[in-house]
Amino acid sequence: MLLxxxxxxxxxxxxxxxxxxxxxARLLAQQQRIRDAKLPxxxxxxxxxxxxxxxxxxxxxxxxxxxxxxxxSPQVLPEAQERYPFLYQYASAIPENGKIMFYDSGWMEGAVxxxxxxxxxxxxxxxxxxxxxEFERQLRDGGYIVLKLFxxxxxxxxxxxxxxxxxxxxxxxxxxxxxxxQHREYDTFLETYDAFMERxxxxxxxxxxxxxxxxxxxxxxxxxxxxxxxxxxxxxKYNGEPxxxxxxxxxxxxxxxxDLSPTIEEEEYKKELKKLQKRLGxxxxxxxxxxxxxxxxxxxxxxxxxxxxxxxxxxxxxPRGFDVMPIASPEPHEINRQYLxxxxxxxxxxxHISIFDRTWYGRVMVERLEGFCSEKDWQRAxxxxxEFERQLTDWGAVVLKFWIHIDQDTQLARFTERQxxxxxxxxxxxxxxxxxxxxxxxxxxxxxxxxKTSTExxxxxxxxxxxxxxxxxxxxxxxxxxxEKACEAHIARGLD
Amino acid sequence: MLLxxxxxxxxxxxxxxxxxxxxxARLLAQQQRIRDAKLPxxxxxxxxxxxxxxxxxxxxxxxxxxxxxxxxSPQVLPEAQERYPFLYQYASAIPENGKIMFYDSGWMEGAVxxxxxxxxxxxxxxxxxxxxxEFERQLRDGGYIVLKLFxxxxxxxxxxxxxxxxxxxxxxxxxxxxxxxQHREYDTFLETYDAFMERxxxxxxxxxxxxxxxxxxxxxxxxxxxxxxxxxxxxxKYNGEPxxxxxxxxxxxxxxxxDLSPTIEEEEYKKELKKLQKRLGxxxxxxxxxxxxxxxxxxxxxxxxxxxxxxxxxxxxxPRGFDVMPIASPEPHEINRQYLxxxxxxxxxxxHISIFDRTWYGRVMVERLEGFCSEKDWQRAxxxxxEFERQLTDWGAVVLKFWIHIDQDTQLARFTERQxxxxxxxxxxxxxxxxxxxxxxxxxxxxxxxxKTSTExxxxxxxxxxxxxxxxxxxxxxxxxxxEKACEAHIARGLD
Numbered sequence: 008m009l010l011x012x013x014x015x016x017x018x019x020x021x022x023x024x025x026x027x028x029x030x031x032a033r034l035l036a037q038q039q040r041i042r043d044a045k046l047p048x049x050x051x052x053x054x055x056x057x058x059x060x061x062x063x064x065x066x067x068x069x070x071x072x073x074x075x076x077x078x079x080s081p082q083v084l085p086e087a088q089e090r091y092p093f094l095y096q097y098a099s100a101i102p103e104n105g106k107i108m109f110y111d112s113g114w115m116e117g118a119v120x121x122x123x124x125x126x127x128x129x130x131x132x133x134x135x136x137x138x139x140x141e142f143e144r145q146l147r148d149g150g151y152i153v154l155k156l157f158x159x160x161x162x163x164x165x166x167x168x169x170x171x172x173x174x175x176x177x178x179x180x181x182x183x184x185x186x187x188x189q190h191r192e193y194d195t196f197l198e199t200y201d202a203f204m205e206r207x208x209x210x211x212x213x214x215x216x217x218x219x220x221x222x223x224x225x226x227x228x229x230x231x232x233x234x235x236x237x238x239x240x241x242x243x244k245y246n247g248e249p250x251x252x253x254x255x256x257x258x259x260x261x262x263x264x265x266d267l268s269p270t271i272e273e274e275e276y277k278k279e280l281k282k283l284q285k286r287l288g289x290x291x292x293x294x295x296x297x298x299x300x301x302x303x304x305x306x307x308x309x310x311x312x313x314x315x316x317x318x319x320x321x322x323x324x325x326p327r328g329f330d331v332m333p334i335a336s337p338e339p340h341e342i343n344r345q346y347l348x349x350x351x352x353x354x355x356x357x358x359h360i361s362i363f364d365r366t367w368y369g370r371v372m373v374e375r376l377e378g379f380c381s382e383k384d385w386q387r388a389x390x391x392x393x394e395f396e397r398q399l400t401d402w403g404a405v406v407l408k409f410w411i412h413i414d415q416d417t418q419l420a421r422f423t424e425r426q427x428x429x430x431x432x433x434x435x436x437x438x439x440x441x442x443x444x445x446x447x448x449x450x451x452x453x454x455x456x457x458x459k460t461s462t463e464x465x466x467x468x469x470x471x472x473x474x475x476x477x478x479x480x481x482x483x484x485x486x487x488x489x490x491e492k493a494c495e496a497h498i499a500r501g502l503d
Numbered sequence: 504m505l506l507x508x509x510x511x512x513x514x515x516x517x518x519x520x521x522x523x524x525x526x527x528a529r530l531l532a533q534q535q536r537i538r539d540a541k542l543p544x545x546x547x548x549x550x551x552x553x554x555x556x557x558x559x560x561x562x563x564x565x566x567x568x569x570x571x572x573x574x575x576s577p578q579v580l581p582e583a584q585e586r587y588p589f590l591y592q593y594a595s596a597i598p599e600n601g602k603i604m605f606y607d608s609g610w611m612e613g614a615v616x617x618x619x620x621x622x623x624x625x626x627x628x629x630x631x632x633x634x635x636x637e638f639e640r641q642l643r644d645g646g647y648i649v650l651k652l653f654x655x656x657x658x659x660x661x662x663x664x665x666x667x668x669x670x671x672x673x674x675x676x677x678x679x680x681x682x683x684x685q686h687r688e689y690d691t692f693l694e695t696y697d698a699f700m701e702r703x704x705x706x707x708x709x710x711x712x713x714x715x716x717x718x719x720x721x722x723x724x725x726x727x728x729x730x731x732x733x734x735x736x737x738x739x740k741y742n743g744e745p746x747x748x749x750x751x752x753x754x755x756x757x758x759x760x761x762d763l764s765p766t767i768e769e770e771e772y773k774k775e776l777k778k779l780q781k782r783l784g785x786x787x788x789x790x791x792x793x794x795x796x797x798x799x800x801x802x803x804x805x806x807x808x809x810x811x812x813x814x815x816x817x818x819x820x821x822p823r824g825f826d827v828m829p830i831a832s833p834e835p836h837e838i839n840r841q842y843l844x845x846x847x848x849x850x851x852x853x854x855h856i857s858i859f860d861r862t863w864y865g866r867v868m869v870e871r872l873e874g875f876c877s878e879k880d881w882q883r884a885x886x887x888x889x890e891f892e893r894q895l896t897d898w899g900a901v902v903l904k905f906w907i908h909i910d911q912d913t914q915l916a917r918f919t920e921r922q923x924x925x926x927x928x929x930x931x932x933x934x935x936x937x938x939x940x941x942x943x944x945x946x947x948x949x950x951x952x953x954x955k956t957s958t959e960x961x962x963x964x965x966x967x968x969x970x971x972x973x974x975x976x977x978x979x980x981x982x983x984x985x986x987e988k989a990c991e992a993h994i995a996r997g998l999d
Contacts, residue, residue, distance in 0.1 A: 073827035080823040331569030
């Protein structure tokens with residue numbers, strides 16, 4: 008039991024102050040090294056209400072240059088106001104390389120409080136714990152230093168502090184109903200916090216600080232932080248073996264086995280398109296109303312017809328309820344963070360649809376082939392992406408992934424046509440021709456991606472697109488089918 | 504009266520369809536030119552409930568490549584849920600160069616609905632109208648194409664449409680209480696919409712579309728958009744004369760007239776610092792509670808002591824309630840938008856404090872001197888900044904601006920010390936030495952800035968910082984004084 012520790016013996020104040028001063032000087036000196044090493048640091052501060060998280064953070068940042076740190080205070084909203092997946096607000100706030108982010112309570116409080124409030128079920132709580140473990144591991148593997156601190160006070164001490172806050176006119180309003188409820192239910196919280204920390208103690212360890220003596224807590228926190236940063240600066244970029252979980256996978260064919268001959272007659276196409284788009288429009292209304300989030304992922308060969316396919320899906324949708332996210336090469340502020348960050352921040356709100364025109368799978372395709380990340384980085388990515396997508400489907404999202412597929416001859420014909428048609432020339436660049444030369448290498452990467460990431464919850468669909476019209480109709484049908492199932496499941500779960 | 508127009512005569516459907524097709528092809532062809540010319544386009548769609556804003560947008564984007572446009576649907580929240588200035592959500596959503604942003608209703612609805620709801624007073628409504636005119640002009644002057652459309656239907660037509668929506672099980676929920684209220688109060692809305700458009704018809708003109716015939720509305724909207732883009736592409740970057748309003752200014756001394764000799768004794772400093780920080784901490788509680796937003800702006804010579812000064816302000820603040828915003832050179836996604844965008848997106852929530860370590864005044868200092876913007880650009884900026892800051896104080900924010908001032912000898916001494924102290928070397932770069940050489944040019948720019956932008960609502964304070972300790976105490980006192988006044992005014996306005 009992590010919270011069962013001896014109360015620290017009071018130490019001499021002047022000695023403590025001297026120690027703190029020395030540790031602060033060391034942290035100050037580390038600033039520049041952190042920046043030079045492009046090391047991102049996360050300090051997660053959890054703990055009891057009135058344990059002094061805010062003032063501890065203040066002591067920690069006291070001498071740090073404001074350019075090097077930020078503090079984020081994620082809110083624990085009532086479930087009805089949450090429009091994003093559980094980890095969204097935490098994942099959106101991760102620091103960029105060379106900076107420190109202090110979380111003034113975070114994902115632990117977000118999970119535990121919701122659970123004890125009965126806002127989420129026991130099985131949802133377990134899902135959240137699993138997501139948290141995955142999130143922390145992915146951060147570590149992405150080169151982040153993550154320090155997790157829990158500020159502990161006894162019920163008696165908490166009582167004293169809450170009473171002091173309430174007595175003072177200027178701080179009275181700070182004591183919330185939730186705080187008082189936690190205080191009354193101290194034992195339940197104690198047990199739940201403790202079990203939570205036991206469950207999430209690996210791969211990132213928890214450190215419990217005795218918060219009854221403020222100076223000691225500051226000293227201990229500084230000591231842990233300075234030590235952790237020193238260790239990381241010495242060790243260099245994390246480079247452990249990829250973590251691998253067995254996800255239930257759907258068997259996918261190799262690209263070379265796919266029959267690309269299917270076509271559709273013009274008249275049949277027009278009739279089907281109209282019918283299917285009408286149906287999709289109706290369904291969009293329903294999923295908007297039921298607040299089901301939808302994530303559609305498009306990948307495929309250059310000139311395979313992604314853009315036109317996306318437009319046929321988007322056409323019947325209410326523009327208030329969807330966004331197309333074109334994914335180009337990352338901007339500097341995106342490269343400077345864990346690679347999934349720029350996708351976390353582009354997720355749809357519940358009831359909305361995000362259509363990704365290229366996706367996070369760039370990691371195991373272009374980044375792999377162009378050497379933009381290390382071999383271990385892209386090898387780890389299969390599992391990381393499966394975890395990420397499961398976090399989305401845990402949230403209730405429909406996640407569908409389309410590989411828009413053509414053969415090399417068709418690509419050549421389309422490239423040539425683009426080259427020869429003035430209005431289309433902007434669509435074709437030198438890079439497209441260069442990528443075309445790497446077709447065999449891409450095919451290996453795509454095959455591996457399809458094998459490793461077509462999970463039951465977030466499946467891949469290969470869309471034969473030598474005939475673009477056939478491809479559009481097939482995609483529409485898959486989307487409609489999945490949305491219908493999601494609406495039925497929503498009703499079946501009694502969520503209506 | 505803008506809304507008093509003849510209902511358009513019904514035109515022949517097939518001719519309309521052909522026209523729409525042709526216009527769409529032209530818009531498609533403009534895509535690449537927009538991108539090449541780095542032209543940002545805003546299409547604002549306002550209008551009656553059930554007038555068909557959503558489906559009109561859908562018709563407009565039908566053929567555009569998703570990489571070139573986005574749709575945003577700002578929400579009109581109850582006033583109590585608004586934590587940002589009125590224009591915040593609209594200003595945060597402006598497109599980057601080369602892209603089109605469609606606003607599915609926007610600042611017009613945000614102002615009018617709030618006003619008719621009596622969420623805001625008549626004088627607040629007038630402030631919003633003024634802000635809107637400023638906002639639109641600033642966008643135009645920043646090179647944005649802004650097309651404003653109002654979709655008009657008669658009360659009879661609206662009745663028909665609302666009834667049709669309500670009849671259908673799948674769309675019934677789309678008709679909100681607010682829509683029905685608007686329908687009942689049609690005449691009041693008509694009058695208010697009309698007056699609003701009269702007031703905001705300059706510098707960006709409104710276009711009222713008869714929405715009773717969908718195809719005609721689509722054709723008219725496409726025609727206006729295509730024409731506007733063509734005109735802008737021909738005209739090149741906007742380069743009109745700076746707009747100038749007479750703001751009530753506080754007379755500022757020239758930098759050369761400032762007496763930099765004030766100092767403070769060490770003992771006095773320690774005593775004052777402790778006392779003032781304690782007071783600031785208390786006040787932070789109060790402004791947090793009263794939801795007063797605070798914006799503190801720091802500018803000053805290199806090595807003037809901005810960082811240390813900011814730390815002394817930040818120290819007593821609860822980290823949950825403030826952020827330090829270090830402003831470096833803009834990133835590509837920031838350069839690609841109007842220059843105030845990166846500050847709009849960094850504003851504090853109400854009750855929070857944003858401390859800007861360098862600010863939007865970069866426009867009239869480094870950008871002016873290094874030629875990062877045109878002469879007209881920085882000349883326009885004085886007025887634009889005064890408007891921006893008034894929008895913040897209209898919102899209720901406390902805005903204070905500090906010029907941390909030293910003389911050239913002191914700077915040299917500090918530079919040299921940094922150069923000679925290993926832990927401080929990172930603070931000094933070649934660029935600092937280069938900037939130092941331009942001191943006289945900067946002094947001219949700073950003097951002009953202080954003269955032109957020290958408004959009564961957002962004043963500048965010159966902080967003598969040859970003695971950094973003196974500077975910190977002076978800054979603390981100014982902040983405390985302003986916050987105390989803001990709290991009193993808050994009580995006086997009966998907002999408690």
